[in-house]
Amino acid sequence: xxxxxxxxxxxAAPVAAIDVRGLVKRFGDKLVVNNVSIRVETxxxxxxxxxxxxxxxxxIRLLCGLLTPDAGEGxxxxxxxxxxxxxxxxxxxxxxQKFSFxxxxxxxxxxxxxxxxxxxxQRRRRVDEALERLGLANRRRQLAGELSGGWKQRLxxxxxxxxxxxxxxxxxxxxxxxxxxRREFWDEIHRLAADGLTVLVSTHYMDEAERCHEIAYxxxxxLMTHGPVDRVIAQSGLHTxxxxxxxxxxxxxxxxxxxxxxxxxxxxxxxxxxxxxxxALDAALAPWMGDGNRQATEAAPTLExxxxxxMNRSTDNFQ
Amino acid sequence: xxxRFSFGRLLAVMVKELIQMRRDRxxxxxxxxxxxxxxxxxxxxxxxxxxxLPTAMLVADPSPFSRSLTAAxxxxxxxxxxxxxxxxxxxxxxxxxxxxxxAITIPVGFSRDLQRAERPTMLVEADATDPxxxxxxxxxxAVIARQALNADLVGPLAGLRAGPDPIDLRVHRRxxxxxxxxxxxxxxxxxxxxxxxxxxxxxxxxxxxRERGTMENLLAMPVRPFEVMLGKIVxxxxxxxVQVVLIVAAARLLFGVPIMGSLWLLSAVLVVFIxxxxxxxxxxxxxxxxxxxxxxMSFFFFLPSVxxxxxxxxxxxxxxxxxxxxxxxxxTHFLRIVRGIxxxxxxxxxxxxxxxxxxxxxxxxxxxxxxRYRQTLD
Numbered sequence: 053x054x055x056x057x058x059x060x061x062x063x064a065a066p067v068a069a070i071d072v073r074g075l076v077k078r079f080g081d082k083l084v085v086n087n088v089s090i091r092v093e094t095x096x097x098x099x100x101x102x103x104x105x106x107x108x109x110x111x112i113r114l115l116c117g118l119l120t121p122d123a124g125e126g127x128x129x130x131x132x133x134x135x136x137x138x139x140x141x142x143x144x145x146x147x148x149q150k151f152s153f154x155x156x157x158x159x160x161x162x163x164x165x166x167x168x169x170x171x172x173x174q175r176r177r178r179v180d181e182a183l184e185r186l187g188l189a190n191r192r193r194q195l196a197g198e199l200s201g202g203w204k205q206r207l208x209x210x211x212x213x214x215x216x217x218x219x220x221x222x223x224x225x226x227x228x229x230x231x232x233x234r235r236e237f238w239d240e241i242h243r244l245a246a247d248g249l250t251v252l253v254s255t256h257y258m259d260e261a262e263r264c265h266e267i268a269y270x271x272x273x274x275l276m277t278h279g280p281v282d283r284v285i286a287q288s289g290l291h292t293x294x295x296x297x298x299x300x301x302x303x304x305x306x307x308x309x310x311x312x313x314x315x316x317x318x319x320x321x322x323x324x325x326x327x328x329x330x331x332a333l334d335a336a337l338a339p340w341m342g343d344g345n346r347q348a349t350e351a352a353p354t355l356e357x358x359x360x361x362x363m364n365r366s367t368d369n370f371q
Numbered sequence: 372x373x374x375r376f377s378f379g380r381l382l383a384v385m386v387k388e389l390i391q392m393r394r395d396r397x398x399x400x401x402x403x404x405x406x407x408x409x410x411x412x413x414x415x416x417x418x419x420x421x422x423x424l425p426t427a428m429l430v431a432d433p434s435p436f437s438r439s440l441t442a443a444x445x446x447x448x449x450x451x452x453x454x455x456x457x458x459x460x461x462x463x464x465x466x467x468x469x470x471x472x473x474a475i476t477i478p479v480g481f482s483r484d485l486q487r488a489e490r491p492t493m494l495v496e497a498d499a500t501d502p503x504x505x506x507x508x509x510x511x512x513a514v515i516a517r518q519a520l521n522a523d524l525v526g527p528l529a530g531l532r533a534g535p536d537p538i539d540l541r542v543h544r545r546x547x548x549x550x551x552x553x554x555x556x557x558x559x560x561x562x563x564x565x566x567x568x569x570x571x572x573x574x575x576x577x578x579x580x581r582e583r584g585t586m587e588n589l590l591a592m593p594v595r596p597f598e599v600m601l602g603k604i605v606x607x608x609x610x611x612x613v614q615v616v617l618i619v620a621a622a623r624l625l626f627g628v629p630i631m632g633s634l635w636l637l638s639a640v641l642v643v644f645i646x647x648x649x650x651x652x653x654x655x656x657x658x659x660x661x662x663x664x665x666x667x668m669s670f671f672f673f674l675p676s677v678x679x680x681x682x683x684x685x686x687x688x689x690x691x692x693x694x695x696x697x698x699x700x701x702x703t704h705f706l707r708i709v710r711g712i713x714x715x716x717x718x719x720x721x722x723x724x725x726x727x728x729x730x731x732x733x734x735x736x737x738x739x740x741x742x743r744y745r746q747t748l749d
Contacts, residue, residue: 117591118590138593141591141592146588148584148591151584152584152585152587152588153588154387154391154585155583156391156394156395157387157390157391161387161390164386165383165387166592168379168386169380171377171379195394
């Protein structure tokens with residue numbers, strides 16, 4: 053996938069929506085974000101991946117001014133993240149990981165509150181339009197706390213884009229949402245990006261990562277890799293063999309202990325064996341290939357293979 | 372920062388708080404329930420001048436004198452003659468079990484000794500484990516005894532009558548001539564109810580935002596701390612006034628408490644007092660991690676307020692250090708003001724001395740609250 057060059061003319065150098073360098077954040081002794089640099093082009097959908105507790109949420113909070121970085125600098129929408137956090141807040145829509153609208157307010161009251169907060173002109177009309185778009189016009193009086201997970205998420209998104217932000221920060225927006233609602237949500241994200249909105253979204257789901265123009269992987273506060281999905285896979289230097297046939301569980305157990313084999317994972321009737329050295333993988337698998345019950349083929353590693361590989365490596369670095 | 376103060380954003384916070392308050396049945400019940408409950412408890416139940424206390428009598432020498440004394444004791448209203456006995460053992464038992472508060476013994480030969488001017492003994496035993504319950508009755512006793520016998524000491528006995536006091540002592544119990552406890556308690560309740568509910572409700576309202584995760588959302592919006600604080604406080608000032616109206620109405624209609632001063636002046640003072648308590652609650656909410664902690668802090672503030680402000684116990688009866696702590700509490704000053712306005716008819720010049728500490732408290736706590744309230748999650 054390629055990054056669209058924003059809505060401006062191709063000739064002009066695109067202004068990055070997010071351009072931060074060397075962000076550091078500590079909570080007490082704990083280094084939560086370690087020297088993270090991110091650049092997101094205007095109009096791009098940028099996926100932010102990493103295991104739980106890796107610093108994704110903290111990084112997003114640093115970007116929208118909810119936290120002050122201990123070190124590092126940069127701009128968000130051309131505004132300094134240290135000095136202009138107030139101005140950034142006006143132009144950014146931030147959707148928190150946990151539903152953070154008021155459950156004891158109705159759907160319409162929540163939207164109305166947001167509209168007042170941003171001092172939007174023609175408040176009522178905009179709230180009505182947002183309700184219409186959401187398909188919640190006839191349930192406007194329903195309390196937000198009574199909504200299901202999927203509807204809560206849609207309400208949160210509607211509230212976050214009510215003030216026409218230029219940058220959308222979404223922190224694991226689809227956690228606990230069913231697949232259909234997730235797909236609809238991502239369709240909406242792509243529509244918004246097509247209109248020139250920049251989106252930074254953190255997620256655990258690999259299928260979602262693959263819908264991003266560009267991704268970054270963060271583990272234990274450190275940015276491990278970033279770039280378009282295929283480039284991230286290519287740069288990982290990872291080789292994968294897909295083994296199919298009989299007795300895969302036994303094969304998996306035996307091969308995992310071999311040198312040069314980093315990961316072995318069973319996917320239904322197939323076995324993914326990955327490592328940095330292709331020849332070593334073949335050597336490890338060779339004893340199992342002779343009897344004709346199994347065959348191994350070379351395949352491109354999946355994004356998941358790459359991430360597990362990165363995660364293993366980062367744990368090694370960390371300990 | 373986020374530019375100038377915006378009335379729109381303040382309004383947004385206020386509207387939101389009002390809606391949430393309306394939907395929160397428990398808070399709503401507390402708003403009205405606490406004043407009513409306290410009025411009933413303190414207004415009807417507490418009496419610093421208890422009457423009709425159970426009394427036992429042992430009359431070993433029945434005579435016109437002992438009958439007069441008995442009648443006078445009962446007529447004073449303090450003593451309720453429940454038992455008469457002839458066995459001193461009964462007296463000890465009844466006092467020990469708490470059946471009676473007083474036991475009065477008129478010994479053998481009482482009338483004979485009286486007529487011989489030999490100053491006979493009349494023994495009054497009181498259960499003084501609760502001094503407050505017995506002290507008024509005991510201080511009334513001497514007068515009762517003297518006056519009761521004066522009527523019987525006629526003819527040749529007239530010489531035994533008590534002579535007039537060397538001085539003519541006059542006591543004016545000003546502002547509350549009948550010493551009615553409610554006059555003191557009910558206006559004071561206004562301050563106590565406000566201290567309790569206002570601190571707790573704001574502390575909870577803000578902590579709730581943090582606990583439910585909505586604070587993060589609020590912080591991500593372009594709103595100034597002052598707008599959040601004011602927006603959360605103003606609706607509760609309204610709640611405070613509802614409580615005040617309830618209490619003032621009850622004071623006047625139910626307890627007949629006189630309203631000597633200006634209710635307008637009282638309303639003006641109330642804004643300051645309510646705001647001071649709300650600011651305390653807001654400050655607590657910036658310190659508390661959850662609603663339970665906020666609740667605990669509120670009680671930590673409420674208890675000394677009730678105990679050291681002069682609401683429960685006479686302020687001047689407390690040791691110096693306790694008075695010093697009391698002087699720091701807004702309730703102490705508010706009690707003096709509200710009693711001054713309602714009972715004494717005080718005007719602005721008389722209450723100015725108590726207003727200053729109240730205003731100073733408000734200013735200090737507001738600054739503290741705004742400094743503690745963070746615009747970030749750090």
